[in-house]
Amino acid sequence: MTPREAAVRNHESTDGHAIASPEGLSSAAASAASAPSASIAPPATHAASSARVDLVFQPSGTRVRVPPGVTLFDAASWNGIAIDSTCGGHGTCKKCKIRVAGGSVPASPLDARAFSPDELRAGWRLACRAQAASDLQIEVPPLVTRPKAATVGVGRQVILRPAAQKRYLELDEPSLSDQRSDLERVLGALDDLELRVDLGVLRSIGSVLRAADYRVTAVVVDDVLIDVQPGDTSARLYGIAFDLGTTTVVATLLDLSTGTPLAVASMLNKQQPFGADVITRISAIMMEPGAIDTLARLARETLAELTADVCEQAGVDPREVCEVAVAGNATMTHIALGIDPEPLGVAPFIMAARQLPEVRAADLDLPAHPRARAFVFPAFGAYVGGDITAGLLASGMDRDSRTRLFVDIGTNCEIVLGNRDWLLATAAPAGPAFEGAAIRCGMRAADGAIEVVSMTPDGLDLRVIGDAAPAGLCGSGLVDAVAGLVGVGLLDRSGRFVPEQDAAALAPGLAGRLTTLGAERVFVLHWLGEPGDVTRSIYLSQRDVRELQFAKAAIATGWNVLLAEAGLAPGDVQQVLLAGSFGSYLSPASAIRLGLVPRLPVLRVVSAGNVAGEGAKMALLSVRERAGALALQEEVRYVELSDRSDFNDAFVEQLQFPA
Numbered sequence: 306m307t308p309r310e311a312a313v314r315n316h317e318s319t320d321g322h323a324i325a326s327p328e329g330l331s332s333a334a335a336s337a338a339s340a341p342s343a344s345i346a347p348p349a350t351h352a353a354s355s356a357r358v359d360l361v362f363q364p365s366g367t368r369v370r371v372p373p374g375v376t377l378f379d380a381a382s383w384n385g386i387a388i389d390s391t392c393g394g395h396g397t398c399k400k401c402k403i404r405v406a407g408g409s410v411p412a413s414p415l416d417a418r419a420f421s422p423d424e425l426r427a428g429w430r431l432a433c434r435a436q437a438a439s440d441l442q443i444e445v446p447p448l449v450t451r452p453k454a455a456t457v458g459v460g461r462q463v464i465l466r467p468a469a470q471k472r473y474l475e476l477d478e479p480s481l482s483d484q485r486s487d488l489e490r491v492l493g494a495l496d497d498l499e500l501r502v503d504l505g506v507l508r509s510i511g512s513v514l515r516a517a518d519y520r521v522t523a524v525v526v527d528d529v530l531i532d533v534q535p536g537d538t539s540a541r542l543y544g545i546a547f548d549l550g551t552t553t554v555v556a557t558l559l560d561l562s563t564g565t566p567l568a569v570a571s572m573l574n575k576q577q578p579f580g581a582d583v584i585t586r587i588s589a590i591m592m593e594p595g596a597i598d599t600l601a602r603l604a605r606e607t608l609a610e611l612t613a614d615v616c617e618q619a620g621v622d623p624r625e626v627c628e629v630a631v632a633g634n635a636t637m638t639h640i641a642l643g644i645d646p647e648p649l650g651v652a653p654f655i656m657a658a659r660q661l662p663e664v665r666a667a668d669l670d671l672p673a674h675p676r677a678r679a680f681v682f683p684a685f686g687a688y689v690g691g692d693i694t695a696g697l698l699a700s701g702m703d704r705d706s707r708t709r710l711f712v713d714i715g716t717n718c719e720i721v722l723g724n725r726d727w728l729l730a731t732a733a734p735a736g737p738a739f740e741g742a743a744i745r746c747g748m749r750a751a752d753g754a755i756e757v758v759s760m761t762p763d764g765l766d767l768r769v770i771g772d773a774a775p776a777g778l779c780g781s782g783l784v785d786a787v788a789g790l791v792g793v794g795l796l797d798r799s800g801r802f803v804p805e806q807d808a809a810a811l812a813p814g815l816a817g818r819l820t821t822l823g824a825e826r827v828f829v830l831h832w833l834g835e836p837g838d839v840t841r842s843i844y845l846s847q848r849d850v851r852e853l854q855f856a857k858a859a860i861a862t863g864w865n866v867l868l869a870e871a872g873l874a875p876g877d878v879q880q881v882l883l884a885g886s887f888g889s890y891l892s893p894a895s896a897i898r899l900g901l902v903p904r905l906p907v908l909r910v911v912s913a914g915n916v917a918g919e920g921a922k923m924a925l926l927s928v929r930e931r932a933g934a935l936a937l938q939e940e941v942r943y944v945e946l947s948d949r950s951d952f953n954d955a956f957v958e959q960l961q962f963p964a
């Protein structure tokens with residue numbers, strides 16, 4: 306059994322539903338984006354998959370292979386075959402009619418209500434109830450309604466099937482001959498679902514039913530009835546996707562019934578005063594009794610303020626938010642939930658739990674519905690967290706035949722290599738260079754930061770963030786500047802500035818900028834005062850170049866180790882995804898020039914954007930995608946760099962810039 310199948314089975318066994326991981330999903334968009342190239346052979350440690358059933362969908366003739374137990378609805382939607390549906394596979398619309406023309410599928414109880422005996426004998430079934438246990442031929446009628454779908458992630462199209470759903474119910478009033486309890490009455494109208502009930506629902510169910518003349522809306526998240534509301538509120542179904550970053554936190558309010566983002570807000574994580582990165586935050590907790598409570602409160606305040614902000618923007622009462630998803634690194638999610646992160650900061654770097662037990666929005670002090678659920682992305686390891694799980698989900702790496710390299714560059718750089726058959730992950734300590742810290746004229750990517758540097762031997766151009774004069778150099782500008790200097794020859798491969806007498810010949814328009822400040826050689830990017838006054842300039846020092854070399858060497862060592870584990874060469878990588886807030890702004894050409902990523906045609910290196918936030922949205926919009934995120938836990942093999950004997954040699958080798 307492959308890890309994915311095991312995860313599917315686990316999922317089935319815990320909730321009784323066949324919520325399979327979406328192997329082979331290739332939405333129209335994703336298929337279009339995927340070159341039909343052969344996948345590279347997996348490393349020996351990752352055996353190819355075993356049990357599968359063959360499904361052929363007509364009239365398209367599309368053949369797909371899925372693990373047994375997957376519903377025909379899921380198998381079709383993962384492979385871009387549209388089947389009629391307005392409930393997204395919840396088994397309530399009875400529109401997902403297909404005919405099993407070859408092979409057999411037993412009729413489900415719902416089929417008996419949807420089809421006549423003759424139709425059942427002819428093979429008609431509801432696709433979302435029909436599980437594929439053997440090879441099948443399936444006829445799909447033309448669409449009457451379009452299944453609701455949303456495009457999220459890196460060109461991924463997700464069929465809407467949120468864990469949160471609302472059902473409007475018109476119930477019979479109780480009588481002496483019908484003495485079912487209020488709860489039995491509501492659950493009886495939801496008999497296609499096996500529900501647990503939150504105690505809080507019972508506190509108000511009696512008054513709500515009677516005041517609303519038994520016309521009510523049931524609010525269900527996963528398998529829990531979280532509310533019974535008066536009247537028909539079914540059109541108002543909301544969730545919030547959080548990207549809980551160490552520096553910045555982003556919230557997106559989603560209309561879960563349409564997949565539409567209604568409002569987005571971001572703010573700096575209020576834990577900032579405790580340090581810029583996860584290590585300084587953990588240190589604060591280790592050194593100061595009670596700091597965990599303060600940091601937890603600050604994280605929750607950040608999330609709560611963003612909740613209020615996005616809801617106000619969209620005119621939504623925060624208590625209408627019935628589910629949230631949180632993608633964050635392991636330290637951030639530990640702290641936000643009040644879990645001591647200290648063991649994450651010291652070897653052997655152990656998490657309290659990879660996968661968290663059931664969490665409520667109230668556990669994060671969110672002003673959402675009091676019984677709203679929270680899905681917190683599981684982490685692969687202390688330094689490859691839930692934000693990377695979400696990012697992989699959004700980028701679809703586990704469904705793509707191409708071998709791709711996912712690089713999320715930051716103080717801690719997370720790297721994942723692989724394709725739909727195998728995935729390897731590692732974390733490389735890149736240090737603070739990309740954040741602008743430890744760089745003499747460095748600054749965050751804020752107004753006034755030089756974010757783009759274009760250089761030729763005759764001169765340079767700068768692009769500055771905001772309508773502001775240059776005030777410093779942020780990470781992307783730093784990478785551009787060093788790549789430019791290597792490109793024109795003012796920096797040699799070892800990262801040393803060339804002698805001044807050589808500079809004029811190599812780059813006549815730039816040589817005047819190569820000078821000294823005290824004993825150190827510097828290259829001036831922008832004169833703030835008189836040209837020649839280095840003390841009033843934005844410059845790049847020899848030490849800054851060294852900082853970037855260390856960061857670059859750590860990252861390049863990371864992906865080289867993964868390539869070696871997989872038995873692949875850099876040229877075997879078919880696409881590089883630059884993820885995270887920094888990666889999204891990084892120039893692919895500069896990243897290649899410096900050797901931050903493998904030397905590939907520049908079009909094969911793409912910015913993936915805020916994939917963690919996109920993954921969080923996907924988890925809210927589709928239980929299938931969420932199951933896929935959980936299945937990733939079993940599919941990704943973590944490779945620890947720090948205990949490798951070859952790490953130091955590889956690191957030293959990678960300090961050089963490519964020829």
Ligand code: FES
Nearest residue numbers: 394396399401433
């Ligand atoms: S998809 Fe709605 S009943 Fe099957």
